[in-house]
Amino acid sequence: MPDRVRVFAPATASNLGPGFDVLGLALERPGDLVEAEICDEPGVEIVEVSGADSLNTNPRENVVGIAAAAAIERLPVAGRGVRLWLHKQMPLGSGLGSSAASSVGGAVAVNALFGGALSADDLVACALRGEAAASGTAHADNVAPSVMGGIVLIRASDPLDLIRLPVPDALRVVLVHPHAQVLTAEARRLVAERRFTIGQAVANLGNVAALVAALHTGDLALLGRSIQDALVEPVRAPLVPAFAEVKQAALDAGALGCSISGSGPSVLAFAESDALADAVADVMEAAFESAGLESDRYVGPVNTAGARVLA
């Protein structure tokens, strides 16, 4: 067993259109980097947090420490503890699962240091402790794909029931992050306050079911038709500057589908080739720029590996 490890935990996009709180996928980049080493004192010490001024090093207040402590509870640590270095490599409040990535990094690093006995479900449960501290509620739609990679379905949360879905080879993900921030708690409150008609629910039931079928059959045209959200996107779209223009530009440029990533403001699109994905990202960034917003893009295949210990 190593005394020191470095772990990359990927950013994630959740919801994927119709699948509010039940679908998420892992990105190739960005992702957080967590360094960890075993120490003789029990418990968790956070030595340093880089890349995010607003996060502190109190292990009970930083998600990386909370998740690491949850992993220590489940492992044969023989009275020892860990020291952590968290290198944030993605923005907070971006719709990219920032708190989930840090949580996953902490849990995966501790597991790697102390024998690696934790299953993917265990790691998700540990990381959810961090996620719950960050967002007030423990939703696995970012944590699970960050741990497992790929596209993950959260059938149920209590008890947790995770299903890894197939990822079509040609599928490309476009994530554009405008330089704005959405408060996850506020975005969740807006949705929690709403009441929905059966027609809205039925629209999403049909689309989320079709999206799963499309992933299993590799039918990217069907996947595109399924990226529709009658429940949450209409409620949250006003929180994302220029969302309607960005989405329309993406679809006009050949995106298979487009919706808000998580709570936003990042916008997710799918494409069926690298060239189309780049073209879609171009017009999405241009549409944000027309609204006065700079942005970053992350374009590539789904990350099927998930969080990993770096050599």
Next chain:
Amino acid sequence: MPDRVRVFAPATASNLGPGFDVLGLALERPGDLVEAEICDEPGVEIVEVSGADSLNTNPRENVVGIAAAAAIERLPVAGRGVRLWLHKQMPLGSGLGSSAASSVGGAVAVNALFGGALSADDLVACALRGEAAASGTAHADNVAPSVMGGIVLIRASDPLDLIRLPVPDALRVVLVHPHAQVLTAEARRLVAERRFTIGQAVANLGNVAALVAALHTGDLALLGRSIQDALVEPVRAPLVPAFAEVKQAALDAGALGCSISGSGPSVLAFAESDALADAVADVMEAAFESAGLESDRYVGPVNTAGARVLA
């Protein structure tokens, strides 16, 4: 081309737990029988309706005539028409898709008489004209599986987008029909009046997505866990006498899952073998009997053929 045909159109179970208005499957039996012959007078004549006292022979008021007329509109009939005989072989208001089966029988029979050019989507559209007349709204979750066979996902209704899902070989369907009647329009009104929380919607999104994944992978345990409905079953359960007892008996006897079939009062269960399916049907009928209700059972595999012209 034959001058006269006989068509069997199967009964169907819709919703399948979490998939209100978006999922349905075809049964081996029961089903309606429609006989049809070409005649020189244009339009549709219903010569006879057997098996249901409450249905009349006015072709504009009986779904079989409405669907047949819709098919005639789409086919090269050269001024000719059809005479129909409808043999109802299943109860009305039973949750078995009775009006859908009659509608499908009418459309399929006319198509067989006049060249067979209509696609499955065309036949569904014709049958939906009958279904709309019967229930006030045109939902394809009974009509589509009656036409196509198997388990069908209705991704969207306008325009119609139908996806045939895989059927695991070992899957068995148990349908128990208690001798009671539920008015479909009343059952729909109860649901339409309700407003739902995001939590209820999320529960069904996770389960309907998992059900589709289970059908694709043949994971019958997952299929069983997915037969849960937080939206509609709680609203409609009071319409089905002894539903809670019947469902519990089914699950205790080894059913993979159990829910209301369509608007009820029929109750649907899944099992993973013929022997288990029979045992489940036994206890479900016994539970209805304890509540003073006689019942009929239909047990078997999913009908993957759909409506068919009989030799």
